[in-house]
Amino acid sequence: MVESGDRRYGPAPLPQPRGPVSAALHDALTSAPHDLPADLASEFDGVDPIDDEDLQLTLFLCYELHYRGWRGVDDRWEWQPSLIALRSRAEAVFEAAVRVLAGPQPPLLDGRMASALAAVVAADDGPALSAYLQRRATHEQFREFVMHRSIYHLREADPHSWALPRLGGPAKAALVEIQVDEYGGGRLDRMHAELFRVTLERLGLDTGYGAYLDAVPAVTLAGNNLMSLFGLHRRLRGALLGHLAAYEMTSSLPNRRYGRGLRRLGLDEAATRFYDEHVEADAVHEQIAAHDMCGGLVRVEPHLAADVLFGASAALALDRLFAAWTLNSWQAGRSSLRPHGPGAPITLHVDELHRATGSETASLMTGLAC
Amino acid sequence: MTSTITPYEDGPLIVRGDFELRTPDGTSIAPGRATIALCRCGKSAINPFCDGTHKMINFRAGADRDTPKPR
Ligand code: FES
Ligand SMILES: [Fe+2]
Numbered sequence: 001m002v003e004s005g006d007r008r009y010g011p012a013p014l015p016q017p018r019g020p021v022s023a024a025l026h027d028a029l030t031s032a033p034h035d036l037p038a039d040l041a042s043e044f045d046g047v048d049p050i051d052d053e054d055l056q057l058t059l060f061l062c063y064e065l066h067y068r069g070w071r072g073v074d075d076r077w078e079w080q081p082s083l084i085a086l087r088s089r090a091e092a093v094f095e096a097a098v099r100v101l102a103g104p105q106p107p108l109l110d111g112r113m114a115s116a117l118a119a120v121v122a123a124d125d126g127p128a129l130s131a132y133l134q135r136r137a138t139h140e141q142f143r144e145f146v147m148h149r150s151i152y153h154l155r156e157a158d159p160h161s162w163a164l165p166r167l168g169g170p171a172k173a174a175l176v177e178i179q180v181d182e183y184g185g186g187r188l189d190r191m192h193a194e195l196f197r198v199t200l201e202r203l204g205l206d207t208g209y210g211a212y213l214d215a216v217p218a219v220t221l222a223g224n225n226l227m228s229l230f231g232l233h234r235r236l237r238g239a240l241l242g243h244l245a246a247y248e249m250t251s252s253l254p255n256r257r258y259g260r261g262l263r264r265l266g267l268d269e270a271a272t273r274f275y276d277e278h279v280e281a282d283a284v285h286e287q288i289a290a291h292d293m294c295g296g297l298v299r300v301e302p303h304l305a306a307d308v309l310f311g312a313s314a315a316l317a318l319d320r321l322f323a324a325w326t327l328n329s330w331q332a333g334r335s336s337l338r339p340h341g342p343g344a345p346i347t348l349h350v351d352e353l354h355r356a357t358g359s360e361t362a363s364l365m366t367g368l369a370c
Numbered sequence: 371m372t373s374t375i376t377p378y379e380d381g382p383l384i385v386r387g388d389f390e391l392r393t394p395d396g397t398s399i400a401p402g403r404a405t406i407a408l409c410r411c412g413k414s415a416i417n418p419f420c421d422g423t424h425k426m427i428n429f430r431a432g433a434d435r436d437t438p439k440p441r
């Protein structure tokens with residue numbers, strides 16, 4: 001329980017609860033580790049787990065204990081058995097929903113992992129959020145996008161580092177080659193998380209770790225929870241590497257668009273550096289990730305091929321949901337963030353959503369999400 | 371000075387190790403990272419580095435030496 005005045009690196013303060021389970025967990029975390037009520041998980045209300053604010057926040061509360069912890073929360077909660085039991089119940093429904101969403105995986109032809117991954121990426125036909133950000137987004141919309149992304153980018157690469165001790169041989173070497181670059185070759189000012197902090201600063205946003213947790217909706221938390229789910233289960237190491245590969249393989253082109261969008265809005269080179277850097281870095285990373293890392297993994301553990309493709313599909317599927325959520329909100333003239341202030345309800349008008357997914361979105365569809 | 375240059379299928383040349391990238395007049399080009407990708411499709415907007423454009427133009431190239439087919 002280290003209290004530090006520096007909010008940049010965490011721990012973040014506990015976010016506000018979003019339902020009965022996250023409320024009970026939130027309350028419990030403010031006192032010394034103790035047993036949670038055994039039937040707590042039965043209070044999840046059974047809506048789509050990916051959209052379930054209470055479930056996604058509960059997972060995030062549990063997972064963060066393995067990253068930077070929570071401000072004022074006893075670190076021993078990390079392995080408290082009843083908390084792990086609650087987490088497992090939430091993970092089971094979340095994983096099942098993600099598997100349905102990701103759909104069946106294509107067969108691997110003569111062990112050609114890189115081509116199978118390329119096929120998964122090429123089949124991705126989500127709404128092109130990047131094209132919208134490049135050409136049309138307002139300053140305020142771009143800020144919103146950056147607030148959503150801050151949850152991940154301020155700890156960029158961390159979830160995939162969980163794979164390191166679980167691998168040996170060529171796949172490990174490849175992952176290290178990527179991660180070294182993500183962490184700026186060990187130079188703080190080049191770390192991707194730090195480049196992102198500069199972008200936040202330039203946009204006049206809070207650069208504190210987890211500063212926008214209360215503002216981001218379930219779909220944003222879900223994307224982050226997916227990486228933690230894959231990262232914290234050795235059984236899902238194939239999915240973790242597939243997830244990283246999908247991110248790297250769909251990065252260079254959208255990042256070029258994000259950079260252009262920011263320049264269109266009059267932001268300077270310091271603000272766009274994070275995106276410009278990713279155009280170049282991820283063109284390298286995607287080759288290493290697909291061929292050396294995932295290819296290397298399935299040469300040693302061929303039975304993990306389907307998991308790798310599942311991880312990649314899952315990453316893209318959740319990103320599609322995020323893009324749809326964001327574009328739909330903007331097209332309906334709403335913010336894509338949760339209303340500010342503790343406990344403010346978020347209302348999703350289904351009819352509005354349907355109207356918004358009409359012609360406007362269709363014209364923004366492109367072949368690739370990247 | 372040891373370095374390797376590897377053609378990746380349908381993509382760039384990946385350069386690793388101890389290398390220096392120079393313009394023809396000898397000026398150094400900052401590589402920005404330890405491992406770099408050099409464009410070989412000719413369409414990158416950040417030459418000499420790859421920026422992923424090869425995927426948009428369906429660039430095809432093998433990962434080994436091509437041998438000309440007999441006519
Ligand atoms: S080889 Fe990648 S852009 Fe040319
Ligand atoms: Fe990065």
Ligand SMILES: [Fe+2]
Nearest residue numbers: 248281282285
């Ligand atoms: Fe990367």
